[in-house]
Amino acid sequence: MPRPFRFGASLLTSAPAAEWSAKCRRAEELGYDVILVPDHLGMVAPFPALVAAAEATERPQVGTFVLNAGFWNPTLLAREVTTTNDLTGGRLELGLGTGYVQAEHDTAGLPFGSPGERVDHVRRTVEELERLLDAAECRVPLLLGGNGDRMLRLTAQHADIAAFTGARLVPGNTEGRLAPVDAAEFGQRVARYREFAADRAEPAELNLLIQLVAVTDDPASALRPLLDRRPDLTLEQVLDLPVMLVGTLDHITAKLCALRERYGFSYLTVLEPYLEAFAPVVEELSSRSIASYSDVPGSA
Numbered sequence: 001m002p003r004p005f006r007f008g009a010s011l012l013t014s015a016p017a018a019e020w021s022a023k024c025r026r027a028e029e030l031g032y033d034v035i036l037v038p039d040h041l042g043m044v045a046p047f048p049a050l051v052a053a054a055e056a057t058e059r060p061q062v063g064t065f066v067l068n069a070g071f072w073n074p075t076l077l078a079r080e081v082t083t084t085n086d087l088t089g090g091r092l093e094l095g096l097g098t099g100y101v102q103a104e105h106d107t108a109g110l111p112f113g114s115p116g117e118r119v120d121h122v123r124r125t126v127e128e129l130e131r132l133l134d135a136a137e138c139r140v141p142l143l144l145g146g147n148g149d150r151m152l153r154l155t156a157q158h159a160d161i162a163a164f165t166g167a168r169l170v171p172g173n174t175e176g177r178l179a180p181v182d183a184a185e186f187g188q189r190v191a192r193y194r195e196f197a198a199d200r201a202e203p204a205e206l207n208l209l210i211q212l213v214a215v216t217d218d219p220a221s222a223l224r225p226l227l228d229r230r231p232d233l234t235l236e237q238v239l240d241l242p243v244m245l246v247g248t249l250d251h252i253t254a255k256l257c258a259l260r261e262r263y264g265f266s267y268l269t270v271l272e273p274y275l276e277a278f279a280p281v282v283e284e285l286s287s288r289s290i291a292s293y294s295d296v297p298g299s300a
Helices: 017-029 046-056 074-087 102-108 115-135 149-158 183-196 219-229 235-240 249-263 279-294
Strands: 006-010 034-037 061-064 092-097 142-145 161-164 167-169 178-180 205-210 212-215 244-247 265-271
Touching: 006 205, 006 279, 017 034, 017 046, 034 046, 034 092, 034 265, 046 061, 046 074, 074 092, 074 115, 092 115, 092 161, 115 142, 115 149, 142 149, 142 205, 149 161, 149 183, 161 183, 161 265, 212 219, 212 249, 212 279, 219 235, 219 244, 235 244, 244 249, 249 265, 249 279
Parallel strands: 006 034, 006 265, 034 061, 061 092, 092 142, 142 161, 161 205, 205 265, 212 244
Antiparallel strands: 167 178
């Protein structure tokens, strides 16, 4: 039986306390299960934002999506994690990645390193965090995100949640510009992860970061700005991308159910600009999950 859907909202924009709290409550009202924050300069500071999110809400988990390991010393990070988990009533999910925006490291005066060096740092951070959090009796779900083989292997070995963006850094870009991978490469990356995870005692939850949402009867118009920027892609190719949800409500929900059936994606995250647009999808898929559960003998 597939996992039930979970829905995350990644809130990107800092705001005064009342506005931030209202935004978090709105995400809860719309049915999102997790309130997430990124780790980029110029956006919210992750841990205080998550404590405030938990104070403003009752039901959702809160999480980092994802911390840039290059910004963090593992020992100091363990202190942030344990304190934040305590202050949020055990609602923390810890997301961690290599970081991909060189310009942010330059601004902060921190080394960026090669891709291999960044993966090495994530591995050391994860291993040290596991030791420190175990000693502190602090158990938080670990989400790891990555696309290359070494990160996929690390994710298979350590993560409770495996996160996929369906995109890769544009070669040579230092500002963090990403380009979507095509459906074939996406499927190949998921298959590669599954190879590495074949010996796991329990399968990880699979997360997908949605890049664009538009519930519409006219997908061509909704995608025109993107197609103008990417003349190498056809409308059909964009609609086929797993991270692009454009079409009618029935089309989008069917696409997500197919992604869960084919790949196992049950934890879906949208960026703040699509919080409201994705809400009808959350409602529809949540109601289906409830209906499916009610059909299981003994669930009433």
